[in-house]
Amino acid sequence: MSRKIYSDAASALAGITFDGMTVMSGGFGLCGIPENLIEALRDSGAKDLTVIGNNVGCDGHGMWRVLANNQIRKVLASYVGENKILESRYMSGEIEIEFNPQGTLAERIRAGGAGIPAFYTRTGYGTKVAEGKETRQFPNPDGTLDWYVMETGLTADISLVKAWKADTEGNLVYRKTARNFNPMIATAGRITIAEVEEIVQPGELDPDQIHTPGIFVQRLVKGGHYEKHIERLTTRPRPTAGENR
Amino acid sequence: MAWTREQMAARAARELRDGYYVNLGIGIPTLVANMIPDGMTVTLQSENGMLGMGPFPYEGDQDADLINAGKQTITELPQTSYFSSADSFGMIRGGHIALSILGGMQVSEKGDLANWMVPGKMIKGMGGAMDLVAGVPRVVVVMDHREKGGDSKFLKECTLPLTGKGVVDLLITDLAVFEIDRRGGGVRLTELADGVTLDMLRACTGADFAVDLQG
Numbered sequence: 322m323s324r325k326i327y328s329d330a331a332s333a334l335a336g337i338t339f340d341g342m343t344v345m346s347g348g349f350g351l352c353g354i355p356e357n358l359i360e361a362l363r364d365s366g367a368k369d370l371t372v373i374g375n376n377v378g379c380d381g382h383g384m385w386r387v388l389a390n391n392q393i394r395k396v397l398a399s400y401v402g403e404n405k406i407l408e409s410r411y412m413s414g415e416i417e418i419e420f421n422p423q424g425t426l427a428e429r430i431r432a433g434g435a436g437i438p439a440f441y442t443r444t445g446y447g448t449k450v451a452e453g454k455e456t457r458q459f460p461n462p463d464g465t466l467d468w469y470v471m472e473t474g475l476t477a478d479i480s481l482v483k484a485w486k487a488d489t490e491g492n493l494v495y496r497k498t499a500r501n502f503n504p505m506i507a508t509a510g511r512i513t514i515a516e517v518e519e520i521v522q523p524g525e526l527d528p529d530q531i532h533t534p535g536i537f538v539q540r541l542v543k544g545g546h547y548e549k550h551i552e553r554l555t556t557r558p559r560p561t562a563g564e565n566r
Numbered sequence: 567m568a569w570t571r572e573q574m575a576a577r578a579a580r581e582l583r584d585g586y587y588v589n590l591g592i593g594i595p596t597l598v599a600n601m602i603p604d605g606m607t608v609t610l611q612s613e614n615g616m617l618g619m620g621p622f623p624y625e626g627d628q629d630a631d632l633i634n635a636g637k638q639t640i641t642e643l644p645q646t647s648y649f650s651s652a653d654s655f656g657m658i659r660g661g662h663i664a665l666s667i668l669g670g671m672q673v674s675e676k677g678d679l680a681n682w683m684v685p686g687k688m689i690k691g692m693g694g695a696m697d698l699v700a701g702v703p704r705v706v707v708v709m710d711h712r713e714k715g716g717d718s719k720f721l722k723e724c725t726l727p728l729t730g731k732g733v734v735d736l737l738i739t740d741l742a743v744f745e746i747d748r749r750g751g752g753v754r755l756t757e758l759a760d761g762v763t764l765d766m767l768r769a770c771t772g773a774d775f776a777v778d779l780q781g
Contacts, residue, residue, distance in 0.1 A: 497631040556623055557621060557624060
């Protein structure tokens, strides 16, 4: 068995969690979240966590469970709706939230993982997001100048990601829109733990189709159970037989 | 009289052009997806990592791994591609998306947009809105002209915290359509909704505008 593979999410997290640590977690809403590792993080009891991710779960699901267990002190996210506990703890000052524009958050994580300490973006110039940050002008191709805001790269003590398949080397393939923040988060963790739905042997994944190379993955686990809760089920009626559509 | 949500969306759909890659916000802008003219190819981007968004799935065919930025289950098309959030916002920030249509709380006559927070109320977050307005070359805002209490939402200066400064090119309200010069060249009124007079519009608009009605 590969040295990266752990038998379950709890053992994949054993010995590396601590109070006050920074955790990044992949997913957009509940799509592509590392459900089993989040459960194990809750069970670890590690507290005063700083959690970085696009969202913080939603009522009853995902990172909400860690939040509901009083383990989170600070959040960096772009959107935190549909989360009543977070709302009340934010309004009461128990939890700090640093709101990041979604693209800025994605790029800060990408930069952190790529060894880039800071970058400039037009996003947020002239808004609250730019307050207290360095700004400067850069030229456009036509010679006009635009203002940009300096944003810093982000890294984490532990990154938790969810992929569809992995080989035993930790090469990862994501599925559909469950990819989202996972590839960047995989690169930005001091220790990155990936959970997947299936682990295959080397050679079974096409090397040209790998999304995250195994160098970014230190620990790997096959998720024990997937809820894959859908936040907003939207469908259309199936055409009846004979109907031309 | 005023335009309905559907009429506002239909007016926004007239901003589409063949071959455009477009990002649609939540609310009225979402309705634009159903109003793409026949024979026109428009590719919809979903900022959670997808180009080529298809319709809602048939009942029972939903896939939890396939959602749009509003967290709704959707489908893929033969030409669909998937990518990371960093690539997605690279497309947006890098100016590769031709058009963004989104909702607003307030717009100023300089093209400032506020649509993400109200001080004192719970902040849900800006999501991708700040990146979209900062990076997409043409930004269309679709919103009601007035607050429920009657106050204008199209103002000299926004009073709510901004999403972007000098970012709006076209404002479509239930009463009128305004072209805005985001470099500070002012506002032109180009269309009035059915039954709306210039005097009525002036009485409920905080922003200054020149009149350049077409037709």
